[in-house]
Amino acid sequence: MVSSASRFLWLGNHRALDFLNTEPVQRGGRVDLLPDLRSLVGWSEEAGFLDRAAAAGVLERWEGSSEGARAVEQAHELRAALRALIERPRERGASGQGALDALNRALRLDAGYTEVVRARGGFVRRVHVRIDEPAQLLRPIAEAAAGLLCDVDPGLVKRCGNPDCVLYFHDTSKNHARRWCSMDLCGNRMKVAAHYHRHRGD
Numbered sequence: 001m002v003s004s005a006s007r008f009l010w011l012g013n014h015r016a017l018d019f020l021n022t023e024p025v026q027r028g029g030r031v032d033l034l035p036d037l038r039s040l041v042g043w044s045e046e047a048g049f050l051d052r053a054a055a056a057g058v059l060e061r062w063e064g065s066s067e068g069a070r071a072v073e074q075a076h077e078l079r080a081a082l083r084a085l086i087e088r089p090r091e092r093g094a095s096g097q098g099a100l101d102a103l104n105r106a107l108r109l110d111a112g113y114t115e116v117v118r119a120r121g122g123f124v125r126r127v128h129v130r131i132d133e134p135a136q137l138l139r140p141i142a143e144a145a146a147g148l149l150c151d152v153d154p155g156l157v158k159r160c161g162n163p164d165c166v167l168y169f170h171d172t173s174k175n176h177a178r179r180w181c182s183m184d185l186c187g188n189r190m191k192v193a194a195h196y197h198r199h200r201g202d
Helices: 016-021 036-048 051-064 066-087 093-107 132-152 184-202
Strands: 114-118 123-128 157-159 169-170
Touching: 016 066, 016 169, 036 051, 036 066, 036 132, 051 066, 051 132, 066 093, 066 132, 093 132, 157 184
Parallel strands: none
Antiparallel strands: 114 123, 157 169
16 A cells, blocks of 8 residues: 555665556545556656657657547556556466557557667666657567566465465565565554454454
8 A cells, every 4th residue: 555655665675566556545445547648657767768958858758648548548557467467477368468569569669769778897788779659668568678577587486474465576585585565655654454364352
């Protein structure tokens, strides 16, 4: 469950899970943190997928347009597909294939190029973004999702232990014992609730 003071949640230890977590539960209902193009661009900038100049350019060209609105719809479709692929990874049939197709459509979007540059005695990737249509915002998100599905142990992709929470995280803790999206949001609340019920029973 998300605090209303939070704009975006960065609890997933993986950008694909952070994207999935843009639909948390608040006061018993789902809340969409990406309702429009401005929020999608803002999330992409905070995630490191867009620089400030590119983000401003996207908003100047497409905010309030039908193309921008369609890109937001496609982002929601990609988020739903990612949720299905994580929650039901073995699902075949039309539903499972539909989720995979949505991811692959986003992966086929051309949104620039990547080069390798020297940094701190080693090498790093530098992504050069070229946005000719707002749907291309989804390409780096889809790349992150592909990395999650293909390269991360699915046993370490966990849902928060709070049954009222829908947030996911990549468990990188030493003993893989992480249970909560965060101690502040759910861990302490669940511990306090458990303590209350134990003593009430006494």
